[in-house]
Amino acid sequence: MIKLLWKKGLQFIAKDNKDHEIVVDTDITTGGFEQGFAPMDLVLVALAGCMSMDIVAILGKKGGKITNFTAELEGNRSENHPKKYNKIIMKFQCEGEYKKKDLLRAFELSRDKYCSVSATLRDSPEIEYII
Amino acid sequence: MIKLLWKKGLQFIAKDNKDHEIVVDTDITTGGFEQGFAPMDLVLVALAGCMSMDIVAILGKKGGKITNFTAELEGNRSENHPKKYNKIIMKFQCEGEYKKKDLLRAFELSRDKYCSVSATLRDSPEIEYII
Numbered sequence: 425m426i427k428l429l430w431k432k433g434l435q436f437i438a439k440d441n442k443d444h445e446i447v448v449d450t451d452i453t454t455g456g457f458e459q460g461f462a463p464m465d466l467v468l469v470a471l472a473g474c475m476s477m478d479i480v481a482i483l484g485k486k487g488g489k490i491t492n493f494t495a496e497l498e499g500n501r502s503e504n505h506p507k508k509y510n511k512i513i514m515k516f517q518c519e520g521e522y523k524k525k526d527l528l529r530a531f532e533l534s535r536d537k538y539c540s541v542s543a544t545l546r547d548s549p550e551i552e553y554i555i
Numbered sequence: 556m557i558k559l560l561w562k563k564g565l566q567f568i569a570k571d572n573k574d575h576e577i578v579v580d581t582d583i584t585t586g587g588f589e590q591g592f593a594p595m596d597l598v599l600v601a602l603a604g605c606m607s608m609d610i611v612a613i614l615g616k617k618g619g620k621i622t623n624f625t626a627e628l629e630g631n632r633s634e635n636h637p638k639k640y641n642k643i644i645m646k647f648q649c650e651g652e653y654k655k656k657d658l659l660r661a662f663e664l665s666r667d668k669y670c671s672v673s674a675t676l677r678d679s680p681e682i683e684y685i686i
Binding site (some may be wrong): 432442448450459460461462464465467468471474475492496501507509531540541543546550555 | 556557558559560561565567569571573575576577579580581583586587589590591592593594595596597598599600601602603604605606607608612615621623624625626627628630632636637638639640641642644645646647651658659662666668669670671672673674675676677678679680681682683684685686
């Protein structure tokens with residue numbers, strides 16, 4: 425379970441079931457304090473984290489040795505409300521000793537088979553609200 | 556732009572364009588260190604943050620005074636890969652001085668008009684990969 429607790433203005437604290445905490449915040453002009461990640465940025469972090477974990481794990485199982493791995497994500501949003509992501513661009517960079525074909529295969533397996541966040545974005549979940 | 560940097564095992568550091576940082580991690584049994592939020596939990600945090608900001612902001616504009624606001628989220632995942640969310644259950648609790656109908660209207664406006672994260676989940680973005 426995830427809990428989100430209001431702190432001040434439009435700033436919140438999120439907690440997971442192991443009591444990790446992160447600040448969720450927004451621009452000062454919108455009523456936030458700019459002291460933490462914005463919700464739409466967290467969508468990109470979730471996607472980046474899920475695919476990167478898959479790729480690093482699969483490449484490791486294929487004998488690859490990674491010394492550096494980064495993912496950079498940009499999202500293009502609608503101009504009008506709701507300002508959803510129309511397109512997300514993900515760029516991976518991987519340094520170390522590995523076969524290029526193994527990296528590509530690890531990426532494909534994540535994209536097509538394993539990445540839960542990609543699949544959730546691709547195939548919308550039902551949402552039930554209690555208020 | 557969001558950057559994700561590999562740290563160790565399946566643990567990563569995410570940075571936003573204001574240099575906020577969060578740890579993205581997974582279970583020790585999976586190869587992580589359990590020192591930060593898991594990617595699928597971050598999907599719930601993003602959704603909770605987006606809707607909660609909308610509701611708190613709209614309720615404030617309607618003259619409501621909030622003393623406490625929490626959102627609790629549970630996600631039901633598929634048993635097989637990719638273990639996506641089939642259903643998400645969100646429960647909001649709001650304490651303070653406000654009209655119940657204003658809270659419900661704020662919630663509806665977020666769900667149907669303003670919440671960018673809900674809309675992204677509802678209407679899948681295109682994803683372009685560079686590897």
